[in-house]
Every structure is written in structure tokens, then in C-alpha cells.
Amino acid sequence: MVDEEYVESVLDVVETIPPGSVMTYGDVAEAVGRVLRRGGPRQVGTVLRETGGAVPWWRVVNAQGSPPAHHLSRALGLLREEGCPLTPDGSKVHLRSARVPVDVPGV
DNA sequence: AAGGTGACTCAGG
């Protein structure tokens, strides 16, 4: 139950990310942890790995601004299509402008 | 119970 709630919250937050913007795992973890006092960046990653097919997981990047190494090319392609600000080399996301404020569904 | 693993993060060199 609880883990379902956690997963639900994570997916909800990820779905909340507007096109052309991204959120870091830490931010998502904070957004979720704001209500459910647990979980961390790693748990967010695990959840997305399991259920990522149902949400725009490519809008979730790590603190370095790089999408998961497992789908780097795919994520970058999708982000580029969405008009997400990438670095000049196009290998990472320009967090400075792409990162969006934490948005929690329950608040 | 103990140790290893991973879609992570931060600090230091």
C-alpha cells in the first residue's frame, strides 16, 4: 500500500513536469518526500525504472543534467524535440534554464 | 543478520 502510494506520488510528480523542462531525481525525491517522509533519489530512479513506461521519464535527469545512461540518446532526442534547452554539445540538459520548481500534487 | 547493488548526490582533488 505504502509503496504504491510512493510510486503513485513519484509518477504524479514526473507527469507534472511541463514539456521543455526537466526535474532532477533529487527534486522529485524532495517533492515526494515532502509528504511521504522517505525515499531518496535512488528510490525515484528505481521507481522510474520499474514504472517509467507510463510517464515522461526523460524529463527526469540527474543533478549533472544528464538523463539516465541507459537511455541517454533516446532521452536527449525526446528532450530536443520538446525544445528543452540542451548544452551546446547536446550531450546534456542545461539545468540553469530547464530545471523547474518543485510541484507537489498534494499541495 | 550481513553484504552487495543501483535510472543518485555531494565534496574534494
Added chain:
DNA sequence: GCCTGAGCCACCT
């Protein structure tokens, strides 16, 4: 900017 080491949380063997 890049690589290392330590910290972190939940899960699996």
C-alpha cells in the same frame, strides 16, 4: 570539466 570517495535509501541474495 573529469575522476574518486563517502553518504544515502530501499531491495535482493
